[in-house]
Amino acid sequence: MAGQTLPREVLAPFGPSAILLFAPQRDEAALAAFAEDLAARISRERFEAAHAVPLALSAGACGMGAGADPMALLGACERALESARRQGVSVARHDAQAQGQHALVAQLRSALAEDTLSLAFQPLVPIAGMAAAPRYQALLRLRDARGSEHAAAALLPEAAAVGLLPTLDVWVLKRALAVLAARRKLGTPLMLFVSQSFEVFEEVWRDGSLAQVLAAAELPATSLVLEYRCEALLGNYPDAARRFADLHQRGLAVALAGVSALTLAQPGFNDLPLDFIKLAPELARDGQARAVVAAGHARGALVIAPRVHDASTAAAFYAAGADLLQGNFVQEAGVQLDYDFVGNPA
Numbered sequence: 595m596a597g598q599t600l601p602r603e604v605l606a607p608f609g610p611s612a613i614l615l616f617a618p619q620r621d622e623a624a625l626a627a628f629a630e631d632l633a634a635r636i637s638r639e640r641f642e643a644a645h646a647v648p649l650a651l652s653a654g655a656c657g658m659g660a661g662a663d664p665m666a667l668l669g670a671c672e673r674a675l676e677s678a679r680r681q682g683v684s685v686a687r688h689d690a691q692a693q694g695q696h697a698l699v700a701q702l703r704s705a706l707a708e709d710t711l712s713l714a715f716q717p718l719v720p721i722a723g724m725a726a727a728p729r730y731q732a733l734l735r736l737r738d739a740r741g742s743e744h745a746a747a748a749l750l751p752e753a754a755a756v757g758l759l760p761t762l763d764v765w766v767l768k769r770a771l772a773v774l775a776a777r778r779k780l781g782t783p784l785m786l787f788v789s790q791s792f793e794v795f796e797e798v799w800r801d802g803s804l805a806q807v808l809a810a811a812e813l814p815a816t817s818l819v820l821e822y823r824c825e826a827l828l829g830n831y832p833d834a835a836r837r838f839a840d841l842h843q844r845g846l847a848v849a850l851a852g853v854s855a856l857t858l859a860q861p862g863f864n865d866l867p868l869d870f871i872k873l874a875p876e877l878a879r880d881g882q883a884r885a886v887v888a889a890g891h892a893r894g895a896l897v898i899a900p901r902v903h904d905a906s907t908a909a910a911f912y913a914a915g916a917d918l919l920q921g922n923f924v925q926e927a928g929v930q931l932d933y934d935f936v937g938n939p940a
């Protein structure tokens with residue numbers, strides 16, 4: 595790639611597994627054409643391991659006019675790249691998405707105002723034994739006027755860009771509490787895992803309305819698990835430890851997602867009061883899962899293996915000693931809370 599760049603163009607790391615090309619001399623169409631050519635050449639390469647492995651490239655092309663400041667521009671680049679990955683295409687252009695993104699934000703605002711968002715549920719299945727109550731991950735969904743369903747991965751970046759993330763997090767928590775309260779009345783309690791954004795923690799809990807709803811629900815302790823992404827906590831572990839301790843005082847459990855071997859080495863990580871650790875998905879392939887699982891168990895946390903979409907991934911996490919499996923190999927997310935935990939052990 596470096597050999598194909600022009601003078602004054604700069605290559606730099608962009609997150610854990612991407613490279614950013616800063617090319618102010620090219621417009622978005624030229625960048626997309628460059629990326630398409632690069633993807634075609636990469637697809638003809640083979641990585642020689644035990645057998646030849648084909649390579650693939652996902653790229654997001656973003657013009658310089660996509661953001662008024664560097665952070666907005668980087669955010670636009672990240673959304674274009676994520677769009678390419680979600681769609682399974684080589685290249686996604688930012689300007690081609692802009693109209694759809696504006697429409698999605700409008701639909702999101704409308705869904706929040708009319709309370710037409712929904713939750714899907716995916717079971718977290720114990721590898722050994724049976725939990726006291728079934729465990730499910732609650733997943734945000736929005737169905738648009740055409741009937742297309744949008745998942746949280748598409749909704750959250752757009753919500754963050756227009757300041758709707760706190761409102762969205764509060765909606766998800768209140769809906770999860772309503773589900774838990776309804777199941778308790780039926781005599782069928784369960785545990786729900788709900789993803790939250792650490793960046794807006796203060797806004798979510800500031801006015802006290804959510805705390806009132808939580809207190810009124812009178813749920814059994816730890817029936818609601820708040821899940822945060824570990825990259826959002828970087829450099830802020832003391833504050834996170836204080837906030838997680840406060841959640842424990844409210845009767846909530848805490849999970850941290852995306853934990854890798856690098857996470858274990860970060861100063862302050864061991865001070866976090868965690869009930870669950872969700873492994874970084876790539877651990878199933880790089881052979882470090884066993885060490886991370888052992889570290890989780892040493893601190894008294896249960897360990898979740900996420901994105902288990904095939905038998906080989908399930909086997910790798912099983913061999914590493916994970917406690918719970920989650921993913922389409924177990925069961926795809928649906929609207930029902932009816933997984934047969936007894937008849938379908940992991």
